[in-house]
Amino acid sequence: MNKFVTVEGRALKQAMRIISAVVERRNTIPILNHAKLTHSKAGLRITGTDLDIDAHADLDVIDGSGGEWSACINASILAGIARVAGTMNVRIERADNDLNATITLGDGAAFYEVETMNELDFPEIGGGRGDLIEAFTNGMFATTLAKVQWCISTEETRYYLNGVCWHQTKKDRRFVATDGHRMAICKYAKEGGDTWTRIIPRKTVRIITDHLAGKDVKLFEVDRQNTLEIVAPGLTIRTKLIYGTYPDYVRVLPNKHDFTFDLKRDEIIAAIDQATAISKDRTAAIRFYNANDRVAIERRNLDFGNATVPTSTVWPAGKDGPQAFAFNSRYLREVASACQGEISLRMVDQSSPFSIHDEDDTMTRVLMPMRA
Incomplete structure (x- = not known):
């Protein structure tokens, strides 16, 4: 029995915008150029990764069959098809033991036959979801990060500055970014506690500010060390954090x-x-x-x-x-x-x-x- 799933073109386009932001086009590992599509009773999940960030976009399904199945399709090709689909539905079909997938727009407005890769080769950041760290409403996570984002360093030698420092002090919680020449600090909450810092990488910050504007967000620990899970409606992002000690910026x-x-x-x-x-x-x-x-x-x-x-x-x-x-x-x-x-x-x-x-x-x- 053929395995297929049908989704709205606009929903697929929106999901692929986020997946494409994660997937690196130039990559020596072919599987990392692909998006993994997983069909199940819960709907369609599309995953992209660069080994440091995983993005999972969940889409409602109009129709589907074949139980739970997966396929890996080139992310750039899938994004291009989604872009031209407009308001038409998109049907993605994969036959058993076939390395190709067929994508149909609308009632046959266009047909595409694309190669797939073995989904078993697709890597993902493991670990179970841990405790809730903090919840942001009304897009405040993206908005607050954007206030300091422009100060993130691009100098690779001081890699610990290549992100935003999320810092809880005894008095408050804040985001900090600096490149050694300028610094921005946003004290977004007046409640503090036990002190800790996490450094969110520059690419992750860019994805958050570009794609999570206006969304409610929950941030969780992950069992895997030095990893953060970001959960928004229809979207889950797992990101490795930057190892290292952020400089004592308070002194300056x-x-x-x-x-x-x-x-x-x-x-x-x-x-x-x-x-x-x-x-x-x-x-x-x-x-x-x-x-x-x-x-x-x-x-x-x-x-x-x-x-x-x-x-x-x-x-x-x-x-x-x-x-x-x-x-x-x-x-x-x-x-x-x-x-x-x-x-x-x-x-x-x-x-x-x-x-x-x-x-x-x-x-x-x-x-x-x-x-x-």
Whole structure:
């Protein structure tokens, strides 16, 4: 008896968006280019993995037969078929002892014959589900991670910075990301407990922020060491966490400040763009200095000259007022872009870390200065 399952094209397209985000297209292990389809009484489960992350998308079935069976189909091909299916139903059929699968759109609008691989070769992250760690509602897990995501390091030598540190302190729970030059901290809950940290990898964070927006999420321990299970409606993600000790970021947090600059978000972003217009190097230093008791931004370029942009921000008064200071222009722009409303730039001195605050009182951002 043939084994088949019929699902909605739109549901399959949505599931394959998530599976495709996990599956690496360039891979020397052929089975890892495939998605595993498992039909059972519960419906259709589609699984993708890169050996560090497993994603399981569950779909309702319109029709199906053959009891419980599986097939491994190239994820890119299946995603492409789902994309062109539109509102049509998709029927996936596999005969016994056949290495091919037949996919039909609608009532015969299109037919595809695709090769399959042995489902017994498909690897998955093992381990049983453990205790519930925390539950997030209304998409707050994705939203909160997105607040710090832009600070994740891409430097592979310090691999422990290639993710978001999930940290419970005695007083609160927070997400932290840093690349050593800038840092973002989101204290999303005021309840704490026994201290612990987990480092969620960069790729996992990207999948969460891209695909779990608006969803309720529960996070579980996994019997397998250093693994996290993320459960949302119709979706389960298992991810290995990053081994290693996250640096003691609290030590670089300024515990006081001597001067405050109240910046207008849109104005400072425009000023950065204007000051860097004379150079293709968007990471060069831009200098803040006092120009007639107002903040002015200067970009010096040895090849093309200098750019000066005045702003409406008042330079703190007094004979012992702050000295000029400078930032990496790209880092400052990214910090400003992540802020909401008015920005408070707090300074100890021109060589110490600056703290940056906005209307979101859960957020603290830190930016290291450059030599002016």
